[in-house]
């Protein structure tokens with residue numbers, strides 16, 4: 001792993017890339033995800049994302065956490081099982097249903113919101129932790145969503161993000177080149193989250209083993225960032 005310093009719809013693309021990926025990329029809608037999540041098995045598995053687990057030191061029971069676009073709920077349920085007060089949002093009805101089922105099986109409670117992130121009234125400075133795991137959007141939507149994430153963090157709040165790097169489109173083959181605008185670079189994330197302090201930023205190839213959708217070597221980005229605390233008024 002090479003740490004890379006930085007400031008501050010997958011669509012049909014699996015970890016190894018899938019044939020036909022590029023043609024579908026721009027067409028992804030909630031219906032696509034409903035179809036994917038409509039089957040019994042969990043597309044990304046029921047275990048939490050590895051990077052999220054690695055950041056467990058930042059997660060304390062009682063903290064308010066937001067899982068953005070968490071699909072079938074694996075990450076949200078895991079945080080709730082650690083005692084966090086979790087809100088999860090996704091626009092796929094099938095994903096929301098599977099999130100509820102997973103939460104019930106785990107014996108945890110969480111607040112499940114079925115909505116498009118752009119239709120939701122994001123509370124300002126409300127969350128101690130926000131996670132964004134493989135939430136891929138095109139340039140305009142990506143920037144807007146990332147600004148909303150920044151604004152919903154409390155001062156001192158933590159962002160944990162993992163996503164495909166643009167290089168992953170090349171790995172997936174020349175036919176997947178048009179996926180690149182939906183994938184990320186460190187520079188894009190730096191710009192989107194310029195108000196946050198970067199605690200850790202990694203980009204590089206890593207093996208993924210998450211459900212049946214993420215299997216094999218992938219070029220990814222991992223970002224851990226913190227919203228600065230409000231300046232303390234000088235005492236005279």
Ligand SMILES: C[S@@+](CC[C@H](N)C(=O)[O-])C[C@H]1O[C@@H](n2cnc3c(N)ncnc32)[C@H](O)[C@@H]1O
Pocket residue numbers: 009010011030033044049068069070071072073074075089090091092095115116117118132133134135136
């Ligand atoms: C690759 S999946 C990741 C799911 C989950 N974070 C995980 O790692 O298991 C991307 C998710 O983004 C959701 N999504 C995409 N655009 C969205 C939007 N505008 N509003 C809400 N959810 C959205 C999809 O429904 C899908 O569940």
